[in-house]
Amino acid sequence: MRTILITGSAGFIGYHLSQLLLDEGFRVVGYDGMTDYYDVRLKERRHQNLMQNQHFSANIGMLEDFEALHALAMAEKPDAIVHLAGQAGVRYSLENPRAYVQSNLVGTFNVMECARELRVDHLLMASTSSVYGANEDMPFSEQDKCDTPLTFYAATKKANEAMGHSYAHLWNLPITMFRFFTVYGPWGRPDMAPIKFAKGIFEGSPIDIYNNGEMHRDFTYVTDLVRGIRLLIDTPPDRPESAGDIAEWDSLSPAAPYRIVNIGNNDKVRLMDFVTALEEHCGREAVKNFVPMQKGDVPATWADATLLRELTGYAPKTSVYDGVGKFIAWYRDYYRV
C-alpha cells in the first residue's frame, strides 16, 4: 500500500485529493495547521469525513513547526508528498503579508527539507495561476515568462517555484509544481467568490461585482483538478540528458527533474456568466452592485491545458453550469438553505 503525505488535508483541495486517494486504496497521512483564516469548523468537518476511512490519519501541526512536521514525515516515510498547505487568498495578502512569509516561504522550505531527507519518489507542490500576474498573452502557458506578480501572495508562490527548482537540481529530487486556476466546488473556501456570491443570493443581500463585471476566470471544478493531481503523482519528471530532449510542449527544466503544470479548465469564463449559473441553480436573482477593479486583482485568467493532457491524457471537462449545480447542491445541504 503506497503512502502519501498530504499537507493541507483539511483544506479544500487537500480534502478532495485525500478522498480520491483513499478511494483508490492509498494510505493518506494528513497534516494541517487548522488556521483560522476561515471557519475552522469547515476544516474539522472535512477531516472528520476523511477519518471515516481507517487508512487516513489526521495530524494537526503548523508548517512552520519543523520539529512536528519532520517527526511525522520520518515516522510515516511517505512514498510521495503533496504539499497543498499554505496561506491562500489573493486579497488577504494585502492585509497580512507576514502570514504568507511564514506559511508559504518558511513552511514550504520545511516540507522540501523533509522530502530531501526522505528521498521521496516525487514531491508535488501547489503554485497558482496568480503567478501569471500582468501577463496579457492568453491562454497562459507554463513556458511564458512570469516576472510580474501583482500581489505578495503571487510573489511567495513564484518564490516557491524557484525554491523547488533549486532542490530538484541540487538533490535530484523529482518535483512537480501545479499552477491552479480558480478552483470551485463542494466543500469550497468561504473566502472565495462562489460561496460569498451564493450567500448573498440566498440572503438577498447585494453582491459587489468588481471591474463592472469585466472579469474572466478559468474556473476549474475541484473533482477535475484532483483527478489531474492524482495522475501527475505517477508522472514524476526525469532530468533530461540534454535540453534538446525536451518536447516543445513540455515545461521540463533542462537542469533538473522539475516541471510546472497548469491545471485549469482551458476556458475563459466571464464572471457575470458564473453569476448567472449561480442564479439559475439558486433559483433567485442576485442584487448586483457594480464596483471598480480592486487593488491587486487580475482581470483575467485562462489556462493552456496542453501540457497536462500530453503528460496524462487527461483534460478537465466539467462545464461551469454543471459544476455550479453540484456546488449549490452541497451549499444548500451544508448551510441548510
Ligand SMILES: C[C@H]1O[C@H](OP(=O)(O)OP(=O)(O)OC[C@H]2O[C@@H](n3cnc4c(=O)[nH]c(N)nc43)[C@H](O)[C@@H]2O)[C@@H](O)[C@@H](O)C1=O
Ligand atoms: C488561483 C487562485 O484562485 C483564487 O483567486 P481568484 O481567482 O482571485 O478567486 P476568487 O474566488 O477570490 O475570485 C474570483 C473572481 O471573483 C471576484 N471576487 C472575489 N472575491 C470577491 C468578493 O468578495 N466580492 C466580489 N464581488 N467579487 C469577488 C474576483 O474579483 C474574481 O474576478 C485564490 O483564492 C487563490 O488562492 C488562487 O491561487
